[in-house]
Amino acid sequence: MSKQEVILCENLEESLGHALEKCPHDKLFILTDEHTDRLCLPALKEVPQLKNAIEIRIGAEDIHKTLDTLASVWMALSEKGATRHSLLINLGGGMVTDLGGFAAATFKRGLAYINIPTTLLAMVDASVGGKTGINFNGLKNEIGAFAPANSVLIETEFLRSLDAHNFISGYAEMLKHGLISDKAHWVELLAFDTENIDYAYLKELVGRSVQVKEDIVEQDPFEHGIRKALNLGHTAGHAFESLALAQNRPVLHGYAVAWGVVCELYLSHIKVGFPKDKMRQTIQFIKENYGTFTFDCKQYEQLYAFMQHDKKNTSDTINFTLLREIGDICINQTADKDTIFEMLDFYRECMGC
Numbered sequence: 222m223s224k225q226e227v228i229l230c231e232n233l234e235e236s237l238g239h240a241l242e243k244c245p246h247d248k249l250f251i252l253t254d255e256h257t258d259r260l261c262l263p264a265l266k267e268v269p270q271l272k273n274a275i276e277i278r279i280g281a282e283d284i285h286k287t288l289d290t291l292a293s294v295w296m297a298l299s300e301k302g303a304t305r306h307s308l309l310i311n312l313g314g315g316m317v318t319d320l321g322g323f324a325a326a327t328f329k330r331g332l333a334y335i336n337i338p339t340t341l342l343a344m345v346d347a348s349v350g351g352k353t354g355i356n357f358n359g360l361k362n363e364i365g366a367f368a369p370a371n372s373v374l375i376e377t378e379f380l381r382s383l384d385a386h387n388f389i390s391g392y393a394e395m396l397k398h399g400l401i402s403d404k405a406h407w408v409e410l411l412a413f414d415t416e417n418i419d420y421a422y423l424k425e426l427v428g429r430s431v432q433v434k435e436d437i438v439e440q441d442p443f444e445h446g447i448r449k450a451l452n453l454g455h456t457a458g459h460a461f462e463s464l465a466l467a468q469n470r471p472v473l474h475g476y477a478v479a480w481g482v483v484c485e486l487y488l489s490h491i492k493v494g495f496p497k498d499k500m501r502q503t504i505q506f507i508k509e510n511y512g513t514f515t516f517d518c519k520q521y522e523q524l525y526a527f528m529q530h531d532k533k534n535t536s537d538t539i540n541f542t543l544l545r546e547i548g549d550i551c552i553n554q555t556a557d558k559d560t561i562f563e564m565l566d567f568y569r570e571c572m573g574c
């Protein structure tokens with residue numbers, strides 16, 4: 222997989238102008254959702270190359286990360302005469318960059334695309350690294366492809382219109398990057414004032430966070446080994462997300478990841494000795510900022526069944542990424558059903574549900 226260009230922009234319109242020059246194309250398409258169309262697209266109005274761009278707008282949020290939406294994007298590309306030499310710009314959060322990236326990867330076997338992430342989660346995580354896809358059969362990202370964007374242009378000014386829930390959702394992936402990288406980054410993330418945001422400092426943190434992801438993706442773009450570090454919290458987290466969806470009470474991805482981190486730090490503690498004090502400090506931050514996802518022991522079998530679909534698994538064994546210490550990553554860790562149920566007991570006890 223080719224290394225993608227990731228730019229923390231000082232001037233988005235200028236950076237986009239340069240990125241477009243580096244990507245010769247016939248037609249230009251721009252994918253937005255119903256919110257980024259209104260809140261973010263106007264920021265690009267001065268870019269001359271965008272004057273004739275064809276907009277494709279889809280519904281917002283994960284309930285639209287579906288085959289139907291994907292088909293509607295393929296249809297728009299087809300009807301508006303996209304060729305393999307056309308270029309797609311994805312302007313939005315992770316839902317738009319995941320689905321738009323997959324549409325680009327599959328339409329006529331693949332056209333080039335540029336990501337302009339507009340949520341915190343998409344800036345530090347979803348827009349980078351080439352994982353694209355849609356949800357399917359109640360399972361997260363069940364269908365997809367590894368297909369990196371040509372360029373990723375990060376403009377943190379977009380974050381000023383993001384609501385508090387989506388802000389803190391994205392922050393969970395930053396916390397994950399802190400846990401898998403180094404103690405200093407983890408400490409500064411726990412200390413950040415998430416209620417009175419200092420946007421200049423946030424931009425620095427975004428830069429550090431996305432660098433953690435880039436470094437790992439560069440070593441292992443197709444997740445054969447160390448990239449599994451980026452999946453910390455996701456074996457349990459995706460199961461929570463799928464359960465919530467099945468029960469018609471969807472939760473934001475980052476919240477599910479945060480709750481998944483609670484579970485997987487517990488497993489890290491009992492299986493590979495992650496220090497109790499750091500586990501407690503991280504869980505306290507999560508309790509304060511994410512509240513609790515409630516379930517009871519009657520849902521354990523269903524959660525376990527969702528974990529059996531995790532993409533890191535081989536045959537019938539459920540695969541976790543655990544930590545021996547902050548930044549000391551143990552991939553390919555397994556746990557039997559009894560231990561996974563014990564992990565869920567721990568979650569319910571310490572989160573008070």
Ligand SMILES: NC(=O)c1ccc[n+]([C@@H]2O[C@H](COP(=O)([O-])OP(=O)(O)OC[C@H]3O[C@@H](n4cnc5c(N)ncnc54)[C@H](O)[C@@H]3O)[C@@H](O)[C@H]2O)c1
Nearest residue numbers: 256281282314315316339340342346347352379382383474
């Ligand atoms: N590919 C990857 O590596 C990767 C990594 C992490 C998460 N993901 C995926 O990303 C998705 C979640 O992404 P997300 O959290 O960005 O959610 P999202 O894309 O659904 O966006 C959340 C909401 O914020 C709105 N929004 C976007 N930008 C805005 C702005 N600047 N101001 C105000 N509102 C804005 C959107 O319209 C939407 O309503 C999930 O599907 C998750 O599975 C993918």
Ligand SMILES: O=C(O)C(=O)C[C@@H](O)[C@H](O)[C@H](O)COP(=O)(O)O
Nearest residue numbers: 346350352361362448451452455532
């Ligand atoms: O980039 C990665 O690799 C990740 O695992 C990042 C995750 O935050 C992200 O949610 C990803 O989409 C999960 O991938 P999946 O393979 O578990 O579906």
Ligand SMILES: [Zn+2]
Nearest residue numbers: 394455474478
């Ligand atoms: Zn994630």
